[in-house]
Amino acid sequence: MDKLAIHGGVRLKGEVTVSGAKNAALPVMAASILAPGEHNIYNIPDLRDITTMGKLLAHLGMGYHQENEEVILQSNNISSIEAPYDFVKTMRASVLVLGPLLARMGETKVSLPGGCAIGARPINLHIMGLEKMGATFTLTDGYIHAKAKKLRGATICFDIPTVTGTENLMMAATLADGLTVLENAACEPEVMDLANALISMGADIEGAGTNLIRINGVTSLKPLNYRIVPDRIETGTFITAAAITGGEILINSCNPVHSDAFINKMKDAGVSIEAKDSQLLVKGPDKIIAEDIKTMPYPGFPTDMQAQFMALMTIAEGSSLITESIFENRFMHVAEMRRMGANIKVEGSTATVKGVKSLKGAQVMATDLRASASLVLAGLAAGGETVIDRVYHIDRGYERIEEKLKMLGAKIRRIR
Ligand code: EPU
Numbered sequence: 001m002d003k004l005a006i007h008g009g010v011r012l013k014g015e016v017t018v019s020g021a022k023n024a025a026l027p028v029m030a031a032s033i034l035a036p037g038e039h040n041i042y043n044i045p046d047l048r049d050i051t052t053m054g055k056l057l058a059h060l061g062m063g064y065h066q067e068n069e070e071v072i073l074q075s076n077n078i079s080s081i082e083a084p085y086d087f088v089k090t091m092r093a094s095v096l097v098l099g100p101l102l103a104r105m106g107e108t109k110v111s112l113p114g115g116c117a118i119g120a121r122p123i124n125l126h127i128m129g130l131e132k133m134g135a136t137f138t139l140t141d142g143y144i145h146a147k148a149k150k151l152r153g154a155t156i157c158f159d160i161p162t163v164t165g166t167e168n169l170m171m172a173a174t175l176a177d178g179l180t181v182l183e184n185a186a187c188e189p190e191v192m193d194l195a196n197a198l199i200s201m202g203a204d205i206e207g208a209g210t211n212l213i214r215i216n217g218v219t220s221l222k223p224l225n226y227r228i229v230p231d232r233i234e235t236g237t238f239i240t241a242a243a244i245t246g247g248e249i250l251i252n253s254c255n256p257v258h259s260d261a262f263i264n265k266m267k268d269a270g271v272s273i274e275a276k277d278s279q280l281l282v283k284g285p286d287k288i289i290a291e292d293i294k295t296m297p298y299p300g301f302p303t304d305m306q307a308q309f310m311a312l313m314t315i316a317e318g319s320s321l322i323t324e325s326i327f328e329n330r331f332m333h334v335a336e337m338r339r340m341g342a343n344i345k346v347e348g349s350t351a352t353v354k355g356v357k358s359l360k361g362a363q364v365m366a367t368d369l370r371a372s373a374s375l376v377l378a379g380l381a382a383g384g385e386t387v388i389d390r391v392y393h394i395d396r397g398y399e400r401i402e403e404k405l406k407m408l409g410a411k412i413r414r415i416r
Contacts, residue, residue, distance in 0.1 A: 002395075004388045004402060006379035007411035008361060011284070012247035014408045018235050018254040019045035019399040020069065020228035024193040026093045027167040028226060029053045031194065032073040033060070033100035034174060035201055037223035039073040044228060045399040048392070052091045056083060060097070075223075078105060085111040085142065091396075092116060095123055096164055099172035102135055102146050109143045117368040119327035129156040129169040133176055153178030153217055161186040161211065161297045167194050173215035174203040182213040188298040189229060189258040197226045232258040233304045234398060235280070237373050239263070240308045241405065242282040243271040244315070244381040249408060251280040261301050265291055265309070269316065290318030290355055295326050307333045307374035314342035315381055316355040323350045333371035336364040340378055340386065361386040369397040376401065380410055387415070 020043035030053070032039040044050060044066065054064040054071065060081070063074030081101055088094040088111040101108035113123065127137055127144065133156075135148035153176050156169060166186040171194070173180035185191070187209055195208030201224055204216035235254040242249040243266060256263065256275035263273050263280075270285035290313060295303040303326040313320040314337055324330045331351055334344045339362045343354040361384030366372030372394040379386030388394075391414070394401055402412045 008382040012408040021231040024190040030096040035221035039224040042227040083110040099168035103175040151176035157183040176217040246284040288316040290316040290320040292321040294323040311374040311377040313353040332367035
């Protein structure tokens, strides 16, 4: 298992380019199931989760080829309707094939995901929505077996906005009979990107990016020729890297609008951020001001930036309250940060972070994707050496993280 070793204390300086968004690329790849033909998707990050999705599509009988930032998928023949446990346990987003397979094949068997490191993460809302559209579900041997000769439009109200749930239903509804209305839908930029990709395939979708999405079913779709949006979480992570090291970074190829809530909070914390088109110039302050946050669905503060923000707050002046309202167990990084000298107390869904003068390098363990990014950030700020174990988590969602940080002057190396 690879480790990352970081010698902290270097002010990062230079330019970095953001990759395509993992959480937009995954559903767009799944959308290729909906239309036969050759699909070309651009600005795809080179990540483990992307490869897993590609292999899953190949398992379904599709052609999958990845070269540089392009993925080519061939979906003329789909020979299997099953998403096996091995894929779903490796990556929960495998469940994104549920809606498209049901729409195109009229039947699918998808392994039911178990709990994960950050929470229980059920998929009851995906199932509820598809049932409303006429699908029937049975559970056997840990697999959900869904059938629907032809899905029909329905009005579906989510009691909680769900990102992949909204995406699954939106994809299924593109080929259903009649109108589907999704109420209290997720508004995340990744949902909007999927909608734009589907519209480019010929789908009739209105309102994506708001909490009310209307999809009029069409009889067929054409293959994808689509470019994925920049990754707002990678963008936020680099903003934090500049802030936590007191450095100065120019971030290229990003979409500042998608990071609005996060950028505003960072400005409140004393970080200087100037946005221009697809660039952000970030200057870390000498003193970081403690700020409270509560994670919320988009456009609120993203749960996927909570751990990284906490890393910054560990060395802020004052106390910060960090409330996680999306997932019930997303504080696994706290115990690791404490090993580096952070002063953090957790009570229920709120962590109180009392800023300390400095962090000290230590051996720590990554527990999930964003937690591992937060430990890299803490390591960049800490005195001495930090060694992060189980970095396969970070490889799922950050493209060439150590190379990009090295280009900014970080002393980071991978131990294989
Ligand atoms: N939920 C239910 N029932 C459902 C679906 C969701 O109760 O059927 C609950 C979840 O348990 C959670 C809340 O609703 O408490 C929101 O979960 P959501 O469904 O929105 O999360 P997700 O679609 O599984 C995506 C991202 C996550 C990101 C969340 C929240 C992808 C592939 N994953 O997950 O990304 O944290 O939205 O924004 O898009 C990551 O990249 O590190 C990551 C975990």
